[in-house]
Amino acid sequence: MQEKIQSLLERVDTLGRFLDIPGRKEKIAKLNEERLAPGFWDNPERAREVEKQIAEEESWVAAWEQLRRQADDVQTLLELQQEEPDANLEEEIAREVARLEQQLDELELRSLLTDPDDHRNAILTIHPGAGGTESQDWAEMLLRMYTRWGERHGYDVELLEYQAGDVAGIKSATLRIAGPYAYGYLKGESGVHRLVRISPFDASGRRHTSFASVFVYPEIDDSIEVDIRPDEIEMQTFRSGGKGGQNVNKVETGVRLIWHGKLSNGEEARVVAECTEERSQLQNRQRALTMLKSRIYQLEREIREAEKRKRESQKKKIEWGSQIRSYVFQPYTMVNDHRTETKVTDVQAVMDGDLDPFIRAYLLSQVNEAA
Secondary structure, eight states, X not given: OHHHHHHHHHHHHHHXXXXXXXXXXXXXXXXXXXXXXTTGGGSHHHHHHHHHHHHHHHHHHHHHHHHHHHHHHHHHHHHHHHHSOOHHHHHHHHHHHHHHHHHHHHHHHHTTOOSTTTTSOEEEEEEEOSSTHHHHHHHHHHHHHHHHHHHHTTXXXXXXXXXXXXXXXXXXXXXEEESTTHHHHHGGGOEEEEEEEEOTTOTTOOEEEEEEEEEEEEOOOTTSOOOOOGGGEEEEEEOOOSSOOTTTTTSOOEEEEEEEEEOTTSOEEEEEEEEOOSSSHHHHHHHXXXXXXXXXXXXXXXXXXXXXXXXXXXXXXXXXXXXXXXXEOSSSOEEEETTTOOEESOHHHHHTTOOHHHHHHHHHHHHHHHO
């Protein structure tokens, strides 16, 4: 146990150096000086930016200092145990060590999220591939998986759009996963997800392969401007095909917004956003407009990233829509991420939202590629 605790202490100190805690404290002090200066609120935009930076830096410092205190407390408990052995104290030490290790893992992972949009909420859309009911059922399984992941991590998970399948599953669905760094953690989930199983819809009990695509993008807020002209947007209304409720299939509350316009690189683009889960057409339109702007913003991000890779002569394969992961239920159980070669044999745990091994491996791989 002494070696384990010593290893954790060293990891905490290493993380503190990586995060540059003294530098962050110095930055907080300078920003506070600016905040206290006369006329600070004369420039509201700058004032909001300063407040935001202070809050962000303070959150990193507070999180690391809390870890450092926990590590010191565990070390103190161990010293007491060595002086006067006690079975109850030994159990408490084991619990505290496990808690410290879990929180250290989480902060180390969060420290890898350095993209300017990583802190934002995530919008996640799911569409089944070809294959009818089988693929639609797989898409709904993924919807549940991401919902469970969000709930396990304390995020606010909201269903924005849901189109039920003809027999089972879904034709499409959109989730809003709200909370700190939701987009940063989920951004690597974009791509094609492959399922191999014995189909419950096949009376012959044959093995089937199904596909579904996932697309994740950051939810923008009022601090980001996306210029859309009203004449570029086409609005369609339809009867909601959601999970239930008095209004379902009675009135046209569902809203589909279609944007036809040019991106910054001159390319013509068509972007579609739907919302069906609000009670009124007006509410659905407002939510759909936010989703539409977020998707256009994501397309512009991809253009900038492509230009950056071109300038740096990098040859990375970052393609939305590439097959990223396979989930095999029969004849054996295995979830395999093809980008990082991360493998997990407990398929049910993964389908119940345990995606952290894949998320961690993906983020580490991105850091290594950038190094």
